[in-house]
Structures are given as C-alpha cells and as structure tokens.
Amino acid sequence: MYHVLVVEDELLIRDALVEMVHQLDGFKVTGEAASCEEGWRLMQELWPTVVITDIQLPDQDGLELIHRIRNQRLPVVTIIISGHDRFSYAQNAIRLHVSEYLLKPISEVELHSALSRSVGRLETCIEPNQILRDIQRFIDRLHEFEPIGLFEQTDRILHAILGGRSLDQGSQTSYLRIFMGKLTEYIKIIHPEFQDASLPEDLNEQRVRHVFHDLLHEWTLRYPQFAGNNMRLVIKRACEYMGAHMQDELTLKQMADYSNLSPSYFGVLFKQYTGKSFVNYLNYIRIEKAMELLRTSDKKVYEIAEDVGFATLPYFNRVFKHVALVTPNEYRKGLGL
Structure with a gap:
C-alpha cells in the first residue's frame, strides 16, 4: 500500500x-x-x-x-x-x-x-522509506524502551542506513541527520541547553554508533527526572481545552501558544503523552463526540458534523469511517436508531 x-x-x-x-x-x-x-x-x-x-x-x-x-x-x-x-x-x-x-x-x-x-x-522507494518509518516508530516509542532496547534498536537502524546497498552516501548522510535531529529534539525537551552533536565525515559505522550512543546516554540519564515534572499537566490542560472547544478551528500553533510552548516542543510532548499526533487526537475526540450525538440526539449527520468542528460533510464522513470503521449512517443504523 x-x-x-x-x-x-x-x-x-x-x-x-x-x-x-x-x-x-x-x-x-x-x-x-x-x-x-x-x-x-x-x-x-x-x-x-x-x-x-x-x-x-x-x-x-x-x-x-x-x-x-x-x-x-x-x-x-x-x-x-x-x-x-x-x-x-x-x-x-x-x-x-x-x-x-x-x-x-x-x-x-x-x-x-x-x-x-x-x-x-x-x-524503488519502498526500502529507503521503510528505514524512515523505522526511525519514526523508534522516536515515537523512545520513552517506552529500557536502556538495552534503546541501544539495540538504534544499532539496528544505523546498520540499515549504513550497511545496506539501497542508499548512496548522500542519502545515508541525510537519513542519519534526520535520525539525529529527531533524537536531539527529544533530548532538548528535557535538557534545553544540550549542544548539537555532529556526524563523523567518513560515516564509519563504528564512529557513527559512538555519536548516537552518546545521545542515548544523555537521554537515559535525564529522562527519569523529566518524566515526573509538570509537563504531563500542561498537556492534560491542553487536551481539556481541545475537548471544550472542539467545534472551533484549532491548530497545533494555537494550542502551543495556549500552552506557552514552541510548536515543535508542544507537538513532541503532545504525541509522547497522548500517543497520538495533534491532528489525530483532535479528530478522535471530535468523532467520539459525534458518536455520542448520533446515539443521543435526532440531529442530521451534517448538523452533527458542524457541531463537532468539521467544515465539510465529506471530510467528516471520511474521518468518522477511519476512526469508527463505519459511516455515521451505518453507525446509527447499527444501534437500531
């Protein structure tokens, strides 16, 4: 697909x-x-x-x-x-x-x-694209790994970038920078003064691993202290605001401003604590509310779409089916309503 x-x-x-x-x-x-x-x-x-x-x-x-x-x-x-x-x-x-x-x-x-x-x-895009997806999946679950798992998964990704034949040197450098950039962004969330690392010019796999292992050591050292601070409350407050204003046109930047954070910082924290991207979470709570209205009111589907913040009915139908696996009308019929 x-x-x-x-x-x-x-x-x-x-x-x-x-x-x-x-x-x-x-x-x-x-x-x-x-x-x-x-x-x-x-x-x-x-x-x-x-x-x-x-x-x-x-x-x-x-x-x-x-x-x-x-x-x-x-x-x-x-x-x-x-x-x-x-x-x-x-x-x-x-x-x-x-x-x-x-x-x-x-x-x-x-x-x-x-x-x-x-x-x-x-x-020709399949294999290199899988590497990027593996990087993203690893970053999204960074806070779940035990230290040994962190190092093992990182080494596996680095070998896929440097040890295969699917990437030329320019692409290898680019993918390593993407990986390093995402990992550094997370570290800077918990340690804003952290200085950016740099790749070895020859891309020797052993030297590259050493650079990434230093980043992982920084993460494992500081994350336990960070996990207990008030960032969870900041995201909880943002989620409550989104729930109360879901009918409005909400953007990630608006919510970052509301939380007194940069958009990048807010986006990373939000996904870490909710398990969903900002857009996916907003769509999810909107559809949850729409399902409630389909069960408890006799409003038309287009009226419910407007009530929960969707600008067009086709977009509402599409997102509803993605979340609920059925269309709004099928959902209501399935309840015998």
Whole structure:
C-alpha cells in the first residue's frame, strides 16, 4: 500500500483529491495539509511515498515543499496540480524531478493514470522509506524502551542506513541527520541547553554508533527526572481545552501558544503523552463526540458534523469511517436508531 500526502488549501478540492485516491487500489491517503509548512511537518511525521501538492499555497508554493523533499533525498514521488499552465512552473518542476504536472480541474481518470504511471518509481522507494518509518516508530516509542532496547534498536537502524546497498552516501548522510535531529529534539525537551552533536565525515559505522550512543546516554540519564515534572499537566490542560472547544478551528500553533510552548516542543510532548499526533487526537475526540450525538440526539449527520468542528460533510464522513470503521449512517443504523 502506497501512502499519499495531499497538500491543497482549497478544502473542496482537497476532499475531491482524497476521494479520487481512495478509489484506486494500492493507494491510501494518510495525511492532508493546507499549507507548505503543515505539509512539511506531516511529511516528516508520516513519511508518505507520494505527495500530491498544489503549486499555489497560502504560505509558500508547492515547489518549495518539493525542493525540501529533494534536498533531504527523501524517497518520494511528487505530483503537482496547478491552476496555471505556466512554463516557468513546468521548468522548475522538471528540475525538481516531479513525476507528474496536472492542470486543474483534475478528473479521476487523470489522477489515477498519473499514480499508475508512478508505480515503477514507487517500487524503488519502498526500502529507503521503510528505514524512515523505522526511525519514526523508534522516536515515537523512545520513552517506552529500557536502556538495552534503546541501544539495540538504534544499532539496528544505523546498520540499515549504513550497511545496506539501497542508499548512496548522500542519502545515508541525510537519513542519519534526520535520525539525529529527531533524537536531539527529544533530548532538548528535557535538557534545553544540550549542544548539537555532529556526524563523523567518513560515516564509519563504528564512529557513527559512538555519536548516537552518546545521545542515548544523555537521554537515559535525564529522562527519569523529566518524566515526573509538570509537563504531563500542561498537556492534560491542553487536551481539556481541545475537548471544550472542539467545534472551533484549532491548530497545533494555537494550542502551543495556549500552552506557552514552541510548536515543535508542544507537538513532541503532545504525541509522547497522548500517543497520538495533534491532528489525530483532535479528530478522535471530535468523532467520539459525534458518536455520542448520533446515539443521543435526532440531529442530521451534517448538523452533527458542524457541531463537532468539521467544515465539510465529506471530510467528516471520511474521518468518522477511519476512526469508527463505519459511516455515521451505518453507525446509527447499527444501534437500531
């Protein structure tokens, strides 16, 4: 199954693109974003193998997102959608090795054909993409490991990066920096004065392990002291606020400001303490409330969608089915209501 990230600021178009992707076997949308920065953040959390992005976004254009993907040598097939048939855009897209350049309005046949033509390139992404997913899975569970497990899992990932044949040296350096950056970010949460480490220039596996082992020693030394402080209460307070204001348009930055934390710091802490990303947690509590309203009221489904903060009914239906495994109507019928 190839995972897809859709980056499009117009909600109706984004909904349509997501539905089109879901109609094609072998592809699944795992993330949606409305801006370049949000797309880049999700890119580094979900590690999709396909990115479908509009060129014109509210903050920066989609080419900037693709430029970042190429700079970090990420194993991603990129598809651009645009409302403008501009030669300069096409030139830049070619330079960035974009797989497809599609003009709006896009039909399901066009998008399916573009994705199908990309399968050959996607096959080469599978192994390196798995390494990135393994890094993310390890980081997300960092606080669960005993020290021995931490070192064993780290060595396994480092060997996958340095010991295989799927990555050239440039990609090896990039993946090691991604791994080191994520690990350092967690350490800085519990020790803000921590100084960044650096990789050995020759990427000798033994020397690289030594650098990462030093990072792990820092984590295992300081995390027990950190785990007992008031950060859990900060996230608990944020969750309570989200529960009381779920009908509003909540963003990670808004909640970080509410908690007096940086967005990056808040996002890491939030996932650590809730087990879910900010977006997944917000969707989960919204759907939990929607299920309650479906059981206890006679409101229409679209009214319930509005009550719990969803801007469109298609998006509500899609998220509901992802969480509850059935549609809202199926859920209500299953209760005999």
